[in-house]
Amino acid sequence: MSASTTSSPLPRHSVVIVGGGQAGLSVSHGLQALNIDHQVLEKHQALHAWRTQRWDNFCLVTPNWQCALPGHPYAGDEPHGFMKKDQINQYLAGFKAAVNAPLREGVTVELVQPVAGGFLVRTNEGECLAEQVVVASGGYHAPIVPRLAERLPAHIQQIHSADYRNADQLPPGKVLVVGSGQSGAQIAEDLHLAGRQVVLAVGDAPRCARFYRGRDVVDWLADMGYYDMPVSQHPLREGVRDNTNHYVTGRDGGRDIDLRRFALEGMELYGVLEALDGDTLRFAPKLGEALDQADRIYNGINAAIDKHIAAKGLEAPAGGVYEALWAPAEERETLSLADAGITSVIWCIGFAPDFRWLNAPVFTGRGHPVHERGVTSVPGLYFIGLPWLHTWGSGRFSGVARDAQFVAERIAHHRAHQAETVSAASAGRAETSLA
CATH class of the missing domain: 3.50.50.60 (FAD/NAD(P)-binding domain)
Known part of the structure; x- marks a missing residue:
């Protein structure tokens, strides 16, 4: 009763x-x-x-x-x-x-x-x-996992970012990380630093510098009043609540996360994962566009800091503009799970x-x-x-x-x-x- x-x-x-x-x-x-x-x-x-x-x-x-x-x-x-x-x-x-x-x-x-x-x-x-x-x-x-996950081969281990702990919990072989927001980018880095071969499906997450002109970017933004700005005054208004967080890390004292550098070091980058046909993953041909947009936001934040420094007459080390270290030679739209040797997938596409x-x-x-x-x-x-x-x-x-x-x-x-x-x-x- x-x-x-x-x-x-x-x-x-x-x-x-x-x-x-x-x-x-x-x-x-x-x-x-x-x-x-x-x-x-x-x-x-x-x-x-x-x-x-x-x-x-x-x-x-x-x-x-x-x-x-x-x-x-x-x-x-x-x-x-x-x-x-x-x-x-x-x-x-x-x-x-x-x-x-x-x-x-x-x-x-x-x-x-x-x-x-x-x-x-x-x-x-x-x-x-x-x-x-x-x-x-x-x-x-609720961890978000797309329905196509149901059709992945049974031998492929799948986990959500909420359940990831370290590289050793995954079987030998390549790891597909889906999503490049804060969790996806940091988990991909964690695996990369552990010596694992990583395939990263890159989304539209923005990025920012860790340090710029002698200070943590967070310190600059705090001085600029960004963290006191209410949602009612943000250019996107309530729409900002749907934005993906900028990827950056505090690991080892803090540094940028640059997916282009990862690519130079052997990480394989693809666009957004869209479908699975049998053994073949299909990706949106927009990797270059996603990387370019992330860099524009990165440089835009730094430019706002430059403007603040100039307006206040502050002394600070010289700034600069990030220039791409790497760019995809072509947009790769398909990948065979078997041929690539992918044995595990980590879903890093958020929660509902x-x-x-x-x-x-x-x-x-x-x-x-x-x-x-x-x-x-x-x-x-x-x-x-x-x-x-x-x-x-x-x-x-x-x-x-x-x-x-x-x-x-x-x-x-x-x-x-x-x-x-x-x-x-x-x-x-x-x-x-x-x-």
């Missing part, structure tokens, strides 16, 4: 936060400061994605100084370095301990839906009521959102939530931790604190408004009874 059908009243919370990652814990930090009762529900363990969905050599692609979770800024001795996987998890463990959220782990939220006075929250451990709900489960839920458990009219046809800085059209329902929720840093350690504080304050405002409404209604009933 459902808890909602028993005679006992359901447990009630002012706020339920769904998700115990850095976003959910950040909102808890804000609510505790405002003395607002809440519960954080996490289906695994708090911050588990950082422990379970990163490869062994994973490191941050943004400098450590940008790790600025609420009340827990980076305090190490390498602010311009890039924490590795174990260091990131140590930093996050410290954040979890500092927040000390009212957290329940191992609790799967199966349904959230609006009801009178708030929301019904159904979990694998029962039901409760919440006056307000914060969805902090992120937007990367999965909010089927949230029964509220706040989604686009593609399943993405509609919101303004995390506030939805359903009173009392919020999102946090999504890419470009408000700024570039919204889905990262650098910007989630600001978003969490905003959401916490909106929650407090909503509670105050509800209290005023109830008080006014009570006063109205009292006047009516005296009439």
Whole structure:
């Protein structure tokens, strides 16, 4: 029997936060400061994605100084370095301990839906009521694997980037990496440095320099105000949320990722993977175009930095324009799996959102939530931790604190408004009874 059908009243919370990652814990930090009762529900363990969905050599692609979770800024001795996987998890463990959220782990939220006075929250451990709900489960839920994967020969090992750990987990032979966003480019590099033969299907991901004119590009962009620009002022507006992240790496102290250099060193580059006919992979003949566009964005970012330096009259080492080290002699559109000796495939084409458990009219046809800085059209329902929720840093350690504080304050405002409404209604009933 459902808890909602028993005679006992359901447990009630002012706020339920769904998700115990850095976003959910950040909102808890804000609510505790405002003395607002809440519960954080996490289906695994708090911050588990950082422990379970990163490869062994994973490191941050943004400098450590940008790790600025609420009340827990980076305090190490390498602010311009890039924490590795174990260091990131140590930093996050410290954040979890500092927040000390009212957290329940191992609790799967199966349904959230609006009801009178708030929301019904159904979990694998029962039901409760919440006056307000914060969805902090992120937007990367279902690994994307194309249907053509079903037709690959059975002997070829297939994994998603979320399951990649190191080169040794793959069988001998060539590895096909599909996708060249941040994960795809870094995994291809990881395999390449491990001495594996890699075939990379290149998409339309942009790239940027790691260092330019004497500083990390992130430092320059911070000075230029890029990380404070709200999505409402971005030239693409909400469309920027669909953009692929620039590929670059913090590995070995940080460097560019240049796919053209990889090609000179033996990596095989193709265009976007489009189809599979029997044993033959088919690619879009647009490799050269993709590489050229990535370089245009790379040079465009550097040119913006040049303009900033000139406008401010700053002293900095001379800049320059990247010139291609390599270009494909021709567009290769087909590749035989057997002839190439491909024995494994890593799908690095991202994740799809999965909010089927949230029964509220706040989604686009593609399943993405509609919101303004995390506030939805359903009173009392919020999102946090999504890419470009408000700024570039919204889905990262650098910007989630600001978003969490905003959401916490909106929650407090909503509670105050509800209290005023109830008080006014009570006063109205009292006047009516005296009439």
